Amino acid sequence: MNLINPFWYAAAGPTDPNFANVVLLCHFDGTNGSTTFIDSSSVARSVTATGSISLTTAQQKFGTASLDAGAANSYAGAPFSTDWNFGAGQFTVEAWIRPTATISGFRGVVAQWGAAPNQGWYLGFNATTVAWIYSTTGTAFTQLTATFSPTLNAWMHLAVDRDAGGILRVYTDGTQRILASPPAIFNSTLGLYIGNDGLLTHNFVGQIDEVRITKGVARYGGAFTPPAAPFPDA
Numbered sequence: 001m002n003l004i005n006p007f008w009y010a011a012a013g014p015t016d017p018n019f020a021n022v023v024l025l026c027h028f029d030g031t032n033g034s035t036t037f038i039d040s041s042s043v044a045r046s047v048t049a050t051g052s053i054s055l056t057t058a059q060q061k062f063g064t065a066s067l068d069a070g071a072a073n074s075y076a077g078a079p080f081s082t083d084w085n086f087g088a089g090q091f092t093v094e095a096w097i098r099p100t101a102t103i104s105g106f107r108g109v110v111a112q113w114g115a116a117p118n119q120g121w122y123l124g125f126n127a128t129t130v131a132w133i134y135s136t137t138g139t140a141f142t143q144l145t146a147t148f149s150p151t152l153n154a155w156m157h158l159a160v161d162r163d164a165g166g167i168l169r170v171y172t173d174g175t176q177r178i179l180a181s182p183p184a185i186f187n188s189t190l191g192l193y194i195g196n197d198g199l200l201t202h203n204f205v206g207q208i209d210e211v212r213i214t215k216g217v218a219r220y221g222g223a224f225t226p227p228a229a230p231f232p233d234a
Contacts, residue, residue, distance in 0.1 A: 023083035069195030088184035094159035114198025120188030
């Protein structure tokens, strides 16, 4: 007779049924000041620090630390991958953020964005709006925004997804802020930027934690309750 050990089962922890579609998962845990960033997705890609960006143990949404962002020309980045090219397909990009300064101008949280003719997509803010920006040509772009000013020094969940019907939604703390049906996104050859974009002057000021990109799955498809625990690693 085969018996399941309940203690082993509990220790295994929660799992993600869509984990095979996760193409980036950064918990940003580690020691204070570290510039070693681990991608816990099955891809286990290289994520590196550029400029004055590192982990801080003074703040975290989950785990031991978070990414401390704020300086111009600084970001956590991953090289170009076709995983960043969403085209007209389903996807979800999400992160926990903690802004520490009033947002003015463009502030990128997660983006595959830079100068024309290689613009892709951008999730972040533009002054008093939450923003999703995308290009279909690499040169011309469309900016979708909704009036929103995050509370300073408080954690919030920021996300965007697009479902099988082509409906794109942007959320703050699970509340739907933007609803649109955009066309296919340009196939940019830029890398991925966390805490900035490829122009390097749109630096987010504050902490970022639990960044996850899921390709081929719209995780939410409408209003939801933000995750109450770190994203699963399996």
